[in-house]
Amino acid sequence: MSYFLIFISAAIVNNYVLSAFLGICPFVGVSKKIGPALSMGMATTFVMTLTAAVAWLINKYILIGLNLQFLQIVSFILVIASLVQLVEMFVRKASKPLYDALGIFLPLITTNCAILGVALFLVMKEYNFLESVVFGFSAGAGFTLAIIIMAGIREELELADVPQHFRGAPITMIVAGCLALAFMGFAGLI
Amino acid sequence: MAHEKTSLCTEFTKGFWKENPVLRMLLGLCPTLAVTSAAINGLSMGLAVVFTLVLSSMIISLVRNLIPREVRIPSFIIVIATFVTVADLSMAAFVPDISKALGPYVPLIVVNCIILGRQEAFASKNSVGRSVIDALGMSLGFTITLTFLGAIRELLGSGTIFSVQIMPNAFEPWMVMILPPGAFLTLGLMIGTANWLTARKGKSA
16 A cells, blocks of 8 residues: 555655756757657656665665665766666667657756756665665656646647747747646645 | 867856756756645756766766776766765764755656766767866756746745745635645746747747
8 A cells, every 4th residue: 555655645746846856957958749749758767766775785785784875876976877878788788669658868868867866865865775766756747747738738838829939948938837736736635 | 179169157057947857857856846835845956966066077078088988887876975965964974954954855856867867978979177167057957947947836835035025914825835735836827838948049030
C-alpha cells in the first residue's frame, strides 16, 4: 500500500513539473509535439529510475559509510553524468529501435534538474531501497504525464490567436499555470 | 577580435536587461519558479547564484588554457559543484531559516543552465577580469528578476514585501499567488511584458 501511496504522491499530487518546478527546461523546450514529448518522457523515466537506485546505494554505502556527506552534490552529479553516458552506449548496442526513439534526448537529460532532484529528495525523505526505485519511477511517470498534456495543448495553441508578444514561452507559462491549478485539485488525495 | 572591444561597462550591464538570463534567454527557470513565493527567498537564492557564478567563472577562466577541450564540461561541473557545496553548507550554518525555506533548490544550482552556460559561452574564452564582470552582471540580473518576481507574488499572495505589511488590512490575500500556479502565471506575464517592452523600444529607436 505504501508503494502505491508513493506512486500517487510523486506522480500526481506532488507532480515534479507542476508543483515542484523541476525539469522546466525540457518541459518548455520539448513540448511542441506529442511524439518527441513522449520520447523525452520515456527517456527521463528510464534514467530517473536508474538514478534513484544508484544514488541510494552510493548515499548509503559510500557517503554515509565513509562519513563523506559533504561530497553529496559532487558525487551525485558525476554519477548521473556517467550513468547517462553508460545508458546511452548500452541502449545503442542492445536495442536499436529504443535508441532511435530516445535519440538526442538521452544526453540532454544530464542537465535536467529533475534527475538530480530525485537523488536529493530520496536522501531527504529517507526512503529505503525499494521505495527509492518506486519514487524515481513515479516521478518520471509524473513528468511524462505533464509533458504530454502540455504538448497536446500546445498543438492546439498553434491555431489560437495569441497576442504577438505572448507567443512561445509566455503563453506556455500561463498554460502551465492553469495546469498547475488543475493539479492542485489532487492535493486532498493523500 | 571585435568581441574584445565591447567596454567593461556593457559587459556588466547586459545581464540586467538585454541578455537577462530569465526574461530574455529563459535560463534557470526551475529555481526562478520554485523559490519566489516571497521576496526574501528570491533575494537569497539570487545571492547564492552570485556567489557560485562569480567564483566559478573566476576559477574557470584562470585554468581555461589547462583544460583539454574534450573534458571541459565535466571539469566545469566539478568546479561549480564545489562552490555550490560551499554555498549550501554555509547557508545551512549561518542562515538556517532561509536554507530550510529554499530546501533542495540550493544544491540544484549545480544544474542551473545559467552557470554552465556562462562558463561555456564566456569564461572559457575570456580573461579573468572580464569573466568576473560578466558573471557579476549576469547573476545580479538574475537576482533582480528573482527579487522582483518574489515581491509581486508576496505582495498579492500575502499583502507584504520583505515581510513588511504593504496592503491595507481589508485586502484579501490571493492565496494562489504564493502557490505553484501563481509562479507560472506571474512569470508568463513578466516574460510577455518584457517582450512587449523590447519590441516597443526597438520600434522607437
